[in-house]
Amino acid sequence: xxxxxxxxxxxxxxxxxxxxxxxxxxxxxxxxxxxxxxxxxxxxxxxxxxxxxxxxxxxxxxxxxxxxxxxxxxxxxxxxxxxxxxxxxxxxxxxxxxxxxxxxxxxxxxxxxxxxxxxxxxxxxxxxxxxxxxxxxxxxxxxxxxxxxxxxxxxxxxxxxxxxxxxxxxxxxxxxxxxxxxxxxxxxxxxxxxxxxxxxxxxxxxxxxxxxxxxxxxxxxxxxxxxxxxxxxxxxxxxxxxxxxxxxxxxxxxxxxxxxxxxxxxxxxxxxxxxxxxxxxxxxxxxxxxxxxxxxxxxxxxxxxxxxxxxxxxxxxxxxxxxxxxxxxxxxxxxxxxxxxxxxxxxxxxxxxxxxxxxxxxxxxxxxxxxxxxxxxx
Numbered sequence: 001x002x003x004x005x006x007x008x009x010x011x012x013x014x015x016x017x018x019x020x021x022x023x024x025x026x027x028x029x030x031x032x033x034x035x036x037x038x039x040x041x042x043x044x045x046x047x048x049x050x051x052x053x054x055x056x057x058x059x060x061x062x063x064x065x066x067x068x069x070x071x072x073x074x075x076x077x078x079x080x081x082x083x084x085x086x087x088x089x090x091x092x093x094x095x096x097x098x099x100x101x102x103x104x105x106x107x108x109x110x111x112x113x114x115x116x117x118x119x120x121x122x123x124x125x126x127x128x129x130x131x132x133x134x135x136x137x138x139x140x141x142x143x144x145x146x147x148x149x150x151x152x153x154x155x156x157x158x159x160x161x162x163x164x165x166x167x168x169x170x171x172x173x174x175x176x177x178x179x180x181x182x183x184x185x186x187x188x189x190x191x192x193x194x195x196x197x198x199x200x201x202x203x204x205x206x207x208x209x210x211x212x213x214x215x216x217x218x219x220x221x222x223x224x225x226x227x228x229x230x231x232x233x234x235x236x237x238x239x240x241x242x243x244x245x246x247x248x249x250x251x252x253x254x255x256x257x258x259x260x261x262x263x264x265x266x267x268x269x270x271x272x273x274x275x276x277x278x279x280x281x282x283x284x285x286x287x288x289x290x291x292x293x294x295x296x297x298x299x300x301x302x303x304x305x306x307x308x309x310x311x312x313x314x315x316x317x318x319x320x321x322x323x324x325x326x327x328x329x330x331x332x333x334x335x336x337x338x339x340x341x342x343x344x345x346x347x348x349x350x351x352x353x354x355x356x357x358x359x360x361x362x363x364x365x366x367x368x369x370x371x372x373x374x375x376x377x378x
Contacts, residue, residue: 032045032048033063034063034065034287034288035063036063037060037062038050038061038063039061048063048064048065048066049064049065049066050062050063051064053251053285053286054248055250055251055252056252056286062287064285064286064287065285065288065291078127078130079130079132079276080113080117080129080132081132081134082131082132082134083095083134083136084110084133084135084137084143085100085101085136086136087101087106090109090111091139091142091143092109092110093106093108094136095107099136100136101136110146111146111149111150114147114150114152117131117150117152117182118151118152118155121152121182126176127181128182128183129181129182129183130184131184131185132185132204134187135186135191141195143186143195143197144191144195144196147184155181155182156180156182156184157175157180157182157183157184158196159196159198161180164203166234167234168234169234183198184197184198185203185204187201189201189202201224201226201233203234204225204235204236204237205221205226205227205230205233205235205237205272206221206238207221207228207238207239207268208221209222209239209241209278210241210242213240213241214240214241214253214257216261217264218264219265219267219268219269222239228265228272229268229272231272235275235276236269236272236273236274236275236276237274237276238274238276239278240253240257240262240277240279241253241278241279241280242280245280245281247284250284251281252286253280254279254285254290255287255288255289258279258289258290259293262277262293262297295307295308295309296308303318303320305318306320309323310323
């Protein structure tokens with residue numbers, strides 16, 4: 001096995017500290033730290049939001065984590081899950097049923113989203129994006145033509161070089177050097193031969209999505225996927241979301257059950273750690289939530305430390321910086337918002353997040369992507 005940084009799996013073995021301090025004193029504006037009581041976003045430090053989580057009994061507003069570590073900080077990648085259908089003579093993003101898109105289930109032409117991806121890759125020459133397509137496109141060569149029209153073929157990872165049969169992927173550096181910065185997977189096997197687009201289940205393992213994937217103590221594989229412990233593929237996508245998404249419940253799900261399920265799936269996959277984590281309403285938690293889980297997973301993988309921020313660049317594995325467990329590193333230029341019940345954030349903030357921390361929603365599913373470096377090695 002290669003000892004250089006490669007597309008790697010990440011694991012969380014420690015639980016979140018996600019309790020509000022009921023007796024915390026007021027803090028100096030705008031310096032309120034994670035879990036400090038707040039009455040508005042202006043009181044919270046950069047990168048934090050003022051919110052509540054009634055689903056877990058936390059009704060008092062507190063400064064809540066609302067963004068993940070920028071993937072460039074750990075040289076990771078980003079991903080999207082898109083449902084594509086034939087619709088109105090074009091290919092649309094749509095969340096529908098029985099392979100048919102309707103006016104009330106259609107979102108927008110897929111071309112629009114792919115042009116955003118193309119602009120991002122052009123403006124960010126060291127970034128990588130992975131796209132998983134739930135594919136209902138029947139038009140001959142429709143998918144390959146769509147990516148060509150969006151000017152994305154110049155970034156596409158060639159099918160002929162994809163490591164099958166569980167083999168290691170190249171390093172992120174190698175992918176960037178070759179400009180293989182877009183990985184695309186389809187759910188239709190025949191499109192490998194017909195259009196040169198990789199069949200997802202030949203390269204990716206996945207646990208059951210929806211309600212079957214959140215049963216405590218259980219992590220079954222998705223029907224289309226090989227068993228998680230098969231080593232048939234080297235990438236692992238872990239799902240953790242309810243079949244019917246409920247925003248008000250997500251904050252509680254991300255603050256307790258997700259931590260346990262990452263451990264359960266790690267064991268079910270016989271110590272194969274997830275490359276991707278898909279959740280609903282990623283912004284919501286009772287404090288640290290999904291973002292803390294990602295930082296802990298990356299820290300344990302990259303340097304053997306409880307969070308990525310404790311890693312010492314160039315230091316030995318397991319030798320960590322002494323940082324406060326209650327602090328959140330400053331994110332200059334990123335400021336918080338306020339929510340109570342439903343999330344309400346500014347459009348400008350959402351635009352900065354659209355290709356960084358991505359969520360599953362009604363029309364198309366987006367991934368929190370956590371492909372990182374192996375750090376003997378970082």
